[in-house]
Amino acid sequence: MFSRKSLSNSVLAAAIAVAGAAAFVSSPAEAGGSCSDKGKKSEFKEVKDACAKSLNATKKMMKQIEKAAKAKGDKTKCSDCHSDQKTYPLKDNAKEDYKKWRKHGGY
Numbered sequence: 001m002f003s004r005k006s007l008s009n010s011v012l013a014a015a016i017a018v019a020g021a022a023a024f025v026s027s028p029a030e031a032g033g034s035c036s037d038k039g040k041k042s043e044f045k046e047v048k049d050a051c052a053k054s055l056n057a058t059k060k061m062m063k064q065i066e067k068a069a070k071a072k073g074d075k076t077k078c079s080d081c082h083s084d085q086k087t088y089p090l091k092d093n094a095k096e097d098y099k100k101w102r103k104h105g106g107y
Helices: 004-025 028-032 045-053 055-071 094-105
Strands: none
Touching: 045 055, 055 094
């Protein structure tokens, strides 16, 4: 017969295995979130390409541009172009500012 402790450990191990398998089966976009339709249809190739991968890939790309722009003396931060840091809607100035800063990131 099984003891309660070994049965509990078996159930816990099975739950961890199922959760781990689900993480590997998920698509990259699901694992990193997904971009808005605007991001997927952006006029900027690098934004579309990053959005095709995941939201996290897009954030990483934007952070690289932000870092490069700051190194060149441009004071920029996410909230300069995005009014919300969860869904990332664009402010009216976002496209013009991005055009200026993207060259620092090599785009």
